[in-house]
Amino acid sequence: MKRWFRFTIAGTAFFAAACSVSQTSDSLIKSLPVTVLFANQVCGPAANVAGLTRIQTQDKLIETTTKLQGNMLGGSSPDLKVDFDNSNALLISMGQKPSGGYAVSLRESTANVKRGTAQITISWVEPIPGVFTTQMLTSPCLLVSLPKGDYQQLEVVDQYNETHFKQGVP
16 A cells, blocks of 8 residues: 555656646747738749748848739738848748649747747648649749847748758848
């Protein structure tokens, strides 16, 4: 009976210690807000190549958003303002695609920062093979802002935790 009692006490102490370590390691993860500035399925020439592009000035932001809306009839560049002293603007693009059914959108409104990497989670959608889609060239993109912080890497992962882009931040 005493042996069972000691085993129970030892097991409880082990699990309590494990839980406290887990809570401590989670406290090392910081969250930063991610704000969507622009998103579309047809983003024009600025998004014809898949990638993650860091935009560093207001002039470059205006130039990029003008290119993003280059294919829109009557489209005008949105009046976007980003405080580049305290934030990064990031263009996430899927590249040019042969049909509709492709999309990229923000999945979580916060980026987790852990071990020097800010991780942005998106939804990366591709059409199911064999399903009918619109037959037109598309170039899905997402333009977001992210506060500067204690990170040296940006990582973009999808809903399945697959990394699509990773980039250093000077």
